Amino acid sequence: MATKAKVKVGNPYHQHRERQRRRILDAAKEIFDERGIDRTTMAEIMAATGLRASTLYEYFSKKDDIVWAIFSDMIEEDSARAKIAVEGATTGLAKIMALLEHMADQLSNDSAKIRFMAQFDAMYARDWPVERLLTLEGQLNDIGFEGFKKLIREGIDDGSLRRGLDPDLTLHAVINAVIGAQRRLASLGTKVELEYGQSIDSLFKEMIRIVEFGLRAPAPSNKNGPAPRVKARKGSKGKRTL
Amino acid sequence: MATKAKVKVGNPYHQHRERQRRRILDAAKEIFDERGIDRTTMAEIMAATGLRASTLYEYFSKKDDIVWAIFSDMIEEDSARAKIAVEGATTGLAKIMALLEHMADQLSNDSAKIRFMAQFDAMYARDWPVERLLTLEGQLNDIGFEGFKKLIREGIDDGSLRRGLDPDLTLHAVINAVIGAQRRLASLGTKVELEYGQSIDSLFKEMIRIVEFGLRAPAPSNKNGPAPRVKARKGSKGKRTL
DNA sequence: AGTTAATTCGTATTTACAGTACGAAATCGA
DNA sequence: TCGATTTCGTACTGTAAATACGAATTAACT
Numbered sequence: 001m002a003t004k005a006k007v008k009v010g011n012p013y014h015q016h017r018e019r020q021r022r023r024i025l026d027a028a029k030e031i032f033d034e035r036g037i038d039r040t041t042m043a044e045i046m047a048a049t050g051l052r053a054s055t056l057y058e059y060f061s062k063k064d065d066i067v068w069a070i071f072s073d074m075i076e077e078d079s080a081r082a083k084i085a086v087e088g089a090t091t092g093l094a095k096i097m098a099l100l101e102h103m104a105d106q107l108s109n110d111s112a113k114i115r116f117m118a119q120f121d122a123m124y125a126r127d128w129p130v131e132r133l134l135t136l137e138g139q140l141n142d143i144g145f146e147g148f149k150k151l152i153r154e155g156i157d158d159g160s161l162r163r164g165l166d167p168d169l170t171l172h173a174v175i176n177a178v179i180g181a182q183r184r185l186a187s188l189g190t191k192v193e194l195e196y197g198q199s200i201d202s203l204f205k206e207m208i209r210i211v212e213f214g215l216r217a218p219a220p221s222n223k224n225g226p227a228p229r230v231k232a233r234k235g236s237k238g239k240r241t242l
Numbered sequence: 243m244a245t246k247a248k249v250k251v252g253n254p255y256h257q258h259r260e261r262q263r264r265r266i267l268d269a270a271k272e273i274f275d276e277r278g279i280d281r282t283t284m285a286e287i288m289a290a291t292g293l294r295a296s297t298l299y300e301y302f303s304k305k306d307d308i309v310w311a312i313f314s315d316m317i318e319e320d321s322a323r324a325k326i327a328v329e330g331a332t333t334g335l336a337k338i339m340a341l342l343e344h345m346a347d348q349l350s351n352d353s354a355k356i357r358f359m360a361q362f363d364a365m366y367a368r369d370w371p372v373e374r375l376l377t378l379e380g381q382l383n384d385i386g387f388e389g390f391k392k393l394i395r396e397g398i399d400d401g402s403l404r405r406g407l408d409p410d411l412t413l414h415a416v417i418n419a420v421i422g423a424q425r426r427l428a429s430l431g432t433k434v435e436l437e438y439g440q441s442i443d444s445l446f447k448e449m450i451r452i453v454e455f456g457l458r459a460p461a462p463s464n465k466n467g468p469a470p471r472v473k474a475r476k477g478s479k480g481k482r483t484l
Numbered sequence: 485a486g487t488t489a490a491t492t493c494g495t496a497t498t499t500a501c502a503g504t505a506c507g508a509a510a511t512c513g514a
Numbered sequence: 515t516c517g518a519t520t521t522c523g524t525a526c527t528g529t530a531a532a533t534a535c536g537a538a539t540t541a542a543c544t
Contacts, residue, residue, distance in 0.1 A: 012513065013519060038280040038365060039297045041501060057503065057520050122364035123280055125429050162455065166448075173448035178421030187367045194372055196414045206408075213404065214456030228280035234537090258491080258541085283530060297492050299532065 007072055021059055024049050025073065028066050033112045037067060037119050064124075071120050074113055078106075092151030093160050094216060096171075100178055101209045107182050108201050114186035121183065145171070162217050174211060244285075263301055266291055267315065270308050275354045278307060279361050306366075308415055314364050316355055320348075334393030335457060342420055342450045348441050349424050354427035363425065387413065404459050416453060423449055 027048040031040050042063060046056055060066045085102035089095040107114055148171055154163035185192060185200045193199055266470055269290040273282050284305060302308045327344035331337040349356055390413055398401035427434060427442045435441055 016520080036365060036368060042503080043501075052522055052524095054504075054505085054523080057521080061501075074464035086439060117478045122361045122430055123278060123428065125431075125433070126278060128433065131282035153246060168438075169440055169444060169448045170500085172434075172440055172451070173445045174452065176426060176434070176445060177419055177423035177449045179420035180424070180426035182422070184363065184425070187363055189367075191367075191370065191372050192414075192418070194412075198411055198414055202411060203415045206411045207419045210412070210416065210456035211452060212456070214454070218461050261490090284532085285530075294493055294495095295532080296494080296534080300491080304532075 017059075020072060021069075024051070024056065024059055025066065025070055029070050029112070030114065031205075032067075032070070032119070033115060037116075037123060065122065067124065071124075072117065074117065078113075091158075091160055092148070092153075092155035093212070095151055095211055096215070097149065097208070098175065100211065103182050104201065104204050104208060105202055107186060111186045111189070111200075114183055117191070118183035118187045159217050161215055165215070170215070174215070178208070178211070259301075263311075264303055266293070267308065267312055269355070271358065274309075274312070274361070276348050276358055279358075279365060304432065307364065309366065310359065313366075316359065320355075333402060334390070334395075334397035335454070337390065337393055338416065339450070339454055340459070341417075342453065345424050346418055346443065346446050346450060349428060349446050353428050353431070353442075356425055357431070360425035360429045401459050403457055407457070410459070416457070420450070420453070 024045065028040070029050060030043050031044050035044070039061075042056065045066070049056070060069065082099065082102060085105075086095050086098045087096040149167040152161060152165065152167040152170060155163055156163060156167075165233065182204065185204055189200070192203065196203070197216060266287065270282070270287050273286050273290060277286070281339050282293065282305075284298065287308070288295060291298070302311065314461070324341065324344060324351060327341050327347075331340040391409040394403060394407065394409040398405060398407055398409075424446065427446055434445065438445070
């Protein structure tokens with residue numbers, strides 16, 4: 001750790017440093033995807049960037065730092081996109097569906113990123129500070145969980161969403177499931193297609209469709225009628241068997 | 243030594259070897275879960291088993307071999323259970339739901355296993371021979387994919403399942419999604435609960451419920467109010483016979 | 485008992501990789 | 515040009531994987 005010193009933002013040197021940092025991150029990202037995070041050696045990253053060990057370590061003092069940096073960048077980058085994707089929609093169901101569509105897009109067009117996330121989750125989740133957990137979900141902060149839940153409540157009231165949904169539970173359950181499915185498909189990649197004869201894209205979209213049907217209220221035809229007001233079955237909080 | 247069994251050629255020694263193998267595998271499994279597969283060192287496994295490196299390497303010539311052995315064992319062990327779980331049910335929907343319930347059980351009672359699978363997927367998926375891909379899904383071989391699909395088709399015909407489902411697509415989409423969700427929940431573990439205030443169990447079950455609603459045919463035109471809430475819990479008798 | 489075969493121990497060694505140290509050389513801005 | 519900054523080259527430390535092999539131990543069989 002020679003002189004990390006004070007390099008003021010906007011300085012020529014600082015700019016250069018930023019570019020180098022990006023080069024390293026980009027190269028690493030690619031190698032991680034090809035060989036797997038854990039099997040990637042620093043030597044490979046050095047070769048790919050043309051930097052010497054000593055130089056590389058000026059930027060990242062350990063391999064994990066590179067991994068975390070890539071992860072952070074991805075989160076940030078995605079945050080904006082997710083918000084935009086959801087912006088148009090107005091109802092609760094529509095917003096959720098917009099988000100899911102967005103995730104389908106990611107899966108098709110940015111599968112490397114999803115693969116990375118899958119690896120990251122499995123390997124680093126245990127080290128997470130709890131605040132990071134939300135990842136994609138946390139990215140909705142603009143709309144916010146609360147906003148989302150409110151929309152679900154409205155959706156239930158206006159009859160577009162099934163009665164008996166617990167907004168809190170539903171929201172997390174759906175998003176978690178979809179992220180899980182997305183990452184699994186990305187990880188298994190081509191193998192799924194070979195084995196199932198189904199494209200990743202259509203598998204994911206089918207799942208989305210099923211979820212939509214699962215959330216949507218049964219029949220629009222049905223005019224009110226008190227209909228069993230099913231008490232949202234509160235999740236058995238805190239009482240699990242693990 | 244309880245069972246001396248038939249004294250066959252090389253048997254006594256072989257038995258001992260088997261026991262040792264298990265000891266190693268069990269110890270490794272535990273450490274993998276505590277520290278993560280990639281961060282676990284051979285030295286730790288040696289300490290836990292009380293074996294020397296030279297001895298350990300007599301059994302597994304590299305760390306990856308241990309990982310693969312654990313994976314294979316799990317698959318095999320689970321195979322039987324999954325089949326049993328599904329046996330009772332008769333209809334397509336019921337069988338699917340039985341399978342999903344089974345997975346909920348796994349998640350509650352065998353979360354370490356699921357966590358391991360999650361890590362394995364993310365880290366080793368790239369090395370899989372394609373035949374291994376199916377894992378859980380392949381375990382249904384007794385019923386068979388084909389059998390499953392047939393049941394779905396029947397379900398559609400007799401009106402218990404939504405029209406317009408493509409059996410092939412639906413089956414894979416659902417199972418894949420549920421596995422993905424299951425593994426994600428297992429990986430994130432307690433953090434989910436802290437952050438969301440929802441138990442893993444209820445999140446997973448809620449997802450299952452949504453899937454069920456997504457697959458089920460819309461409530462029959464009778465005016466009984468929307469979608470009777472049927473829990474697929476036990477035998478899901480009566481109501482949706484088909 | 486004693487012989488034999490399988491197993492384990494001890495210990496030493498090789499290889500690979502992570503990460504550090506530091507001065508010389510190159511680069512850049514002024 | 516000077517001075518700040520980055521990179522290079524190289525040599526070094528430390529840790530862990532994996533192998534080698536003879537000695538010691540244990541179990542099985544007469």
